[in-house]
Amino acid sequence: xxxxxxxKTGKRILWNEEPYxxxxxxxxxxxxxxxxxxxxxxxxxxGAIIDYTFQDKDKVDEAEVAKSKAQYLYHEGNEYSxxxxxxxxxxxxxxxxxxxxxxxLVDGTEVTMLNWNGRPLNIELPIKMTxxxxxxxxxxxxxxxxGGDKVVTLETGMQLTTPLFIKTGDRVIVxxxxxTYVSRANDEK
Numbered sequence: 001x002x003x004x005x006x007x008k009t010g011k012r013i014l015w016n017e018e019p020y021x022x023x024x025x026x027x028x029x030x031x032x033x034x035x036x037x038x039x040x041x042x043x044x045x046x047g048a049i050i051d052y053t054f055q056d057k058d059k060v061d062e063a064e065v066a067k068s069k070a071q072y073l074y075h076e077g078n079e080y081s082x083x084x085x086x087x088x089x090x091x092x093x094x095x096x097x098x099x100x101x102x103x104x105l106v107d108g109t110e111v112t113m114l115n116w117n118g119r120p121l122n123i124e125l126p127i128k129m130t131x132x133x134x135x136x137x138x139x140x141x142x143x144x145x146x147g148g149d150k151v152v153t154l155e156t157g158m159q160l161t162t163p164l165f166i167k168t169g170d171r172v173i174v175x176x177x178x179x180t181y182v183s184r185a186n187d188e189k
Contacts, residue, residue: 001059004037012044012063015052019044019063019116044114044121047097063116070113070123072105080105082123084113091120098122103158104129104176125176130185131155136168 002013004027011022020041028036034056042049044063054060069085078095080102095102104125112124136152149161154174162181166172171185 002062003059004035004054004056007037007039007054007060012065013041014061014063015041019065019121023049044116045119047099065121066115067124068113068115070111070120072107072109072111074107075102075105082111082113082120085110093120093122100179101125101176103156103179104131104174106131106156127175127177128173128182129176130171130173131158133162133166133168133170133172136162136166136170 002011007013007022007025009022009025013020013022020043022039023042024040026038028038030036036056037054039052039054040049041052044065070082071085073081073083073090075081075095079092080095080098081090081092083090098105101123109125109129114121114124131154133152134155134157137150148164150164150166151159152162152166152168152172153159154172160172160174160179160181162172166181166184173182173185174180175182
């Protein structure tokens with residue numbers, strides 16, 4: 001059982017017999033009334049986000065979410081297909097469930113699959129991933145009025161702000177948690 005002080009952003013909890021992840025939280029102390037925690041919770045089954053205020057005496061169970069390896073195969077419309085690497089079963093997740101994670105998926109990408117009671121909930125990506133730049137406008141020498149950055153398009157269609165020296169065909173490392181450029185990849189072959 002988790003008490004009020006153990007509920008943090010990213011913590012997976014079981015509430016109303018369904019798994020949720022804490023998106024935001026804010027502690028408030030009400031003097032004699034005790035402490036409360038205002039939270040935004042995302043339902044891991046439906047994707048719905050709700051606001052809920054926990055009282056200081058409330059306790060919740062931590063959701064037992066299992067992790068396993070999976071591989072991204074392809075997408076058709078809003079459905080993204082994956083294969084469980086342990087038993088080779090295929091499953092799909094929709095774009096709404098994946099959210100911004102869909103922007104990082106390239107055929108063959110290995111991901112961590114999150115399961116609850118044998119049901120695939122979502123995926124987790126590696127923190128840093130390497131992508132090929134599909135389109136980059138030319139960087140003009142001395143063009144630092146805009147901060148020395150430009151927006152390029154990655155092989156997935158995602159737009160990313162990079163330094164001026166990045167060209168079409170370059171491989172770049174991206175932080176998937178923040179959606180930011182990290183560095184140029186040194187592909188040694």
